[in-house]
Amino acid sequence: MDQNQGVPVIDMAPFLEPDSSEAISEKRKAVLQELRKACEEWGFFTVINHGMNLQLLEKALKVSEEFFGLPLEEKLKVKPTPGSTPYPAGFNNENRSQGMRDDKELLYFFLDESSTDVSQRRYSMYNVWPENPPHFRLVIDEFTRHAERTTKMLLRAISESLGLPSNLIYDLSQENINMFLMNYYPPSGVEGHTQGLGHHRDGGIITMVAQNNVAGYQLLKGDKWITIEPPEGAFVCNIGDSLHVWTNGRYKSVMHRVCSHKTHKRFSLAFMPTPSALAQIAPLPNFTTEIGSPPKYRAFEYMEYLKLRFKNKMLPPNAKETGIDDFLICQ
Numbered sequence: 001m002d003q004n005q006g007v008p009v010i011d012m013a014p015f016l017e018p019d020s021s022e023a024i025s026e027k028r029k030a031v032l033q034e035l036r037k038a039c040e041e042w043g044f045f046t047v048i049n050h051g052m053n054l055q056l057l058e059k060a061l062k063v064s065e066e067f068f069g070l071p072l073e074e075k076l077k078v079k080p081t082p083g084s085t086p087y088p089a090g091f092n093n094e095n096r097s098q099g100m101r102d103d104k105e106l107l108y109f110f111l112d113e114s115s116t117d118v119s120q121r122r123y124s125m126y127n128v129w130p131e132n133p134p135h136f137r138l139v140i141d142e143f144t145r146h147a148e149r150t151t152k153m154l155l156r157a158i159s160e161s162l163g164l165p166s167n168l169i170y171d172l173s174q175e176n177i178n179m180f181l182m183n184y185y186p187p188s189g190v191e192g193h194t195q196g197l198g199h200h201r202d203g204g205i206i207t208m209v210a211q212n213n214v215a216g217y218q219l220l221k222g223d224k225w226i227t228i229e230p231p232e233g234a235f236v237c238n239i240g241d242s243l244h245v246w247t248n249g250r251y252k253s254v255m256h257r258v259c260s261h262k263t264h265k266r267f268s269l270a271f272m273p274t275p276s277a278l279a280q281i282a283p284l285p286n287f288t289t290e291i292g293s294p295p296k297y298r299a300f301e302y303m304e305y306l307k308l309r310f311k312n313k314m315l316p317p318n319a320k321e322t323g324i325d326d327f328l329i330c331q
């Protein structure tokens, strides 16, 4: 059986149309229905016709391959700035999940530069840009500007799919922050499962991932790990814990991981639109009082959750990590 069978592929073309004729609006409604079903049943979906120029995506994947192909001492020059917590921007090859080493390298940036309000750019000031390859910044700036448009379009569609005003989810996050992760998973050289990135749920609103054509991204459905093999040029998206809590668990934040390939290098580019540290994360009335359902999660500030999750990085092997379940209200 095709293991990818079932992870819904959603064609966003009607959301790229400028006009809002009756015919387009009908098409959009159909897309919203598919999106709702995917978020409720899978917590994952794949988007095509997402508005990103595919040549630009290719260029970004190529520049990431060039960067990660540099000698380690060159990559280590892209050192995180002290104080850029909770997650330091820059190069990092010492990630851990469940206390075990992830066999991956990460280059990490904050994207809030597109914000017109300079006082809000308090995350991207920590970004550290590689000097090599020389065209790195040019390519990545253009790519991330386009990708931010795509993430905003997806957040609007997700809001609408929940019957909420288009801007609500974006507004709840309080600031315009996208975390941008460039990941490199070296070949493992061995048969069987190797931890590229240990199992986890994402914390933000959604995560949107592009990858080269090397499989390894897996989600947990029931008790089975399913490998996601997206069509070329697609973005794989999943629901993060914040959206899971806002919807009182209706849109699911699902466990996933990355398994390294035996012989091939895997690259991925991940965008995570994320709430501001001060954003309130609590189930919305639309999914609780208004429908007579008790809230499943207590309210918290996003910073509280981030700090707890950051401690996960220091845990001994196989220790239990903090996750969204720790915020469940016992009933």
Ligand SMILES: O=C(O)CCC(=O)C(=O)O
Pocket (backbone or CB within 6 Å): 181, 183, 197, 202, 207, 209, 211, 217, 256, 257, 258, 268, 270
């Ligand atoms: O590299 C990938 O494909 C997924 C990355 C991921 O799950 C994450 O960074 O949270």
Ligand SMILES: [Fe+2]
Pocket (backbone or CB within 6 Å): 200, 201, 202, 207, 256
């Ligand atoms: Fe993830």
